[in-house]
Each structure stands twice: as C-alpha cells, then as structure tokens.
Amino acid sequence: QVQLQESGPGLVKPSETLSLTCTVSGTSISTYYWSWIRQPPGKGLEWIGYIYYSGSTNYNPSLKSRVTISVDTSKNQFSLNLTSVTAADTAVYYCARPRGGSSGQFDYWGQGTLVTVSS
Amino acid sequence: EIVLTQSPGTLSLSPGERATLSCRASQSVSSSYLTWYQQKPGQAPRLLIYGASNRATGIPDRFSGSGSGTDFTLTISRLEPEDFAVYYCQQYGPSPITFGQGTRLEIK
Numbered sequence: 163q164v165q166l167q168e169s170g171p172g173l174v175k176p177s178e179t180l181s182l183t184c185t186v187s188g189t190s191i192s193t194y195y196w197s198w199i200r201q202p203p204g205k206g207l208e209w210i211g212y213i214y215y216s217g218s219t220n221y222n223p224s225l226k227s228r229v230t231i232s233v234d235t236s237k238n239q240f241s242l243n244l245t246s247v248t249a250a251d252t253a254v255y256y257c258a259r260p261r262g263g264s265s266g267q268f269d270y271w272g273q274g275t276l277v278t279v280s281s
Numbered sequence: 282e283i284v285l286t287q288s289p290g291t292l293s294l295s296p297g298e299r300a301t302l303s304c305r306a307s308q309s310v311s312s313s314y315l316t317w318y319q320q321k322p323g324q325a326p327r328l329l330i331y332g333a334s335n336r337a338t339g340i341p342d343r344f345s346g347s348g349s350g351t352d353f354t355l356t357i358s359r360l361e362p363e364d365f366a367v368y369y370c371q372q373y374g375p376s377p378i379t380f381g382q383g384t385r386l387e388i389k
Contacts, residue, residue: 207326207369209378222377256325266373267316269337271325
C-alpha cells in the first residue's frame with residue numbers, strides 16, 4: 163500500500179533553514195504531483211507547494227521566496243527546504259499525494275512531523 | 282487567491298442528527314476542483330469528497346457533497362460517534378491551492 167513518511171529535525175533555530183524529506187513507498191514517485199502542506203498548532207491547513215516528478219514546481223506565493231521543493235527519483239523521495247524561519251513557521255508538516263490525474267485531491271498523507279522554531 | 286469561508290465555525294449536534302456544513306468561495310470554483318476532508322485530533326486529514334460530490338474510496342454513503350459556483354455543502358445524513366471531527370473544504374482550481382478555516386463538529 164502507498165505510504166508517505168516525513169523525516170527531519172523537530173527543532174530549528176530562528177533564521178535557519180527547515181529541511182524535511184518525504185519517503186514514498188508502495189508507489190513510484192515518477193508520476194503524480196507531490197505536495198507539502200503544513201498546519202500550525204490548533205490552526206488550519208496551508209498548502210506550501212508541489213513538485214512533479216519531472217522537477218517542475220508550483221509554490222504558494224505567500225512562501226515562494228523562501229521555499230524550495232526537490233525530488234530524488236532514485237530514492238523515491240522528495241524534500242522541502244524553507245529558509246529564514248521564524249516562530250510563525252512552527253507547524254506540523256505533512257507530505258501528501260493526490261489522486262491520479264489531479265494536483266489537489268489528496269488521498270495519501272504522511273503522519274506529519276512537528277517542527278518547532280525556537281532558539 | 283480564492284478564499285474559502287466555512288460556516289459555522291463550530292456545530293454542536295447529537296448522534297443520529299443531520300449535519301450541514303457550508304463552504305463559500307470568494308470567486309467561482311469549478312466543481313471538479315472542490316474537495317472535503319475530515320481531520321481527527323493527532324491525525325492527518327482524510328479525503329472524504331472530491332469533485333464536490335464524489336465520495337472517496339471507503340467513505341460511507343451518509344456523507345454527501347453538493348454545490349456549484351461559490352457555494353458548496355457537505356452533508357452527513359445521520360451522525361455516528363466517529364464523525365465528530367474537524368472538516369475542511371479545499372479548492373485546487375487556480376493556484377494557490379487553498380483550504381477553508383474548518384468547521385468543528387462536536388457532540389452536543
């Protein structure tokens with residue numbers, strides 16, 4: 163079955179770079195759009211951006227200047243880098259895959275990983 | 282960007298009752314691109330409805346979606362104890378993908 167698993171540091175200092183990886187199993191990453199979505203504690207969901215396996219990307223304009231999403235097809239992984247973080251970037255970060263043929267009907271999600279920005 | 286406004290913010294109902302959740306878009310959204318999710322504490326969201334009215338795999342038929350243009354509705358015909366959760370609508374028509382702020386469905 164399709165599984166997604168986020169990994170990366172749970173604590174990042176202000177002004178530094180948040181880096182997360184999503185490892186995909188049960189399906190090839192060489193298809194679909196692969197997204198990152200975050201959720202601050204007690205708040206709603208915010209789409210960060212997606213990458214297609216070919217490497218093309220689409221980012222939320224609110225984060226575009228600080229976000230890079232990349233893909234490693236050899237490892238069946240995709241990654242998120244978010245630079246110059248502040249406390250406002252503290253959130254549970256999810257990786258997600260949409261239903262085939264869509265970019266936004268997310269039917270597979272990772273369990274989420276909490277990233278806290280604090281000195 | 283398209284802003285999705287969900288109402289009510291919190292809905293208090295009893296098991297067996299009917300729940301009606303609203304999602305209003307700041308501009309017209311193609312029905313094909315309107316999605317609903319359920320989220321329980323400590324869990325990732327779960328896809329319920331896609332294309333405004335199509336149930337995702339494994340979703341019970343007490344869940345139904347409807348609407349078009351700027352007004353969409355999620356209906357739960359008879360609430361089961363496991364249905365009490367937070368519900369989000371989402372659109373992925375024009376970028377960026379956006380979510381509503383959520384409706385909390387709580388036991389009365």
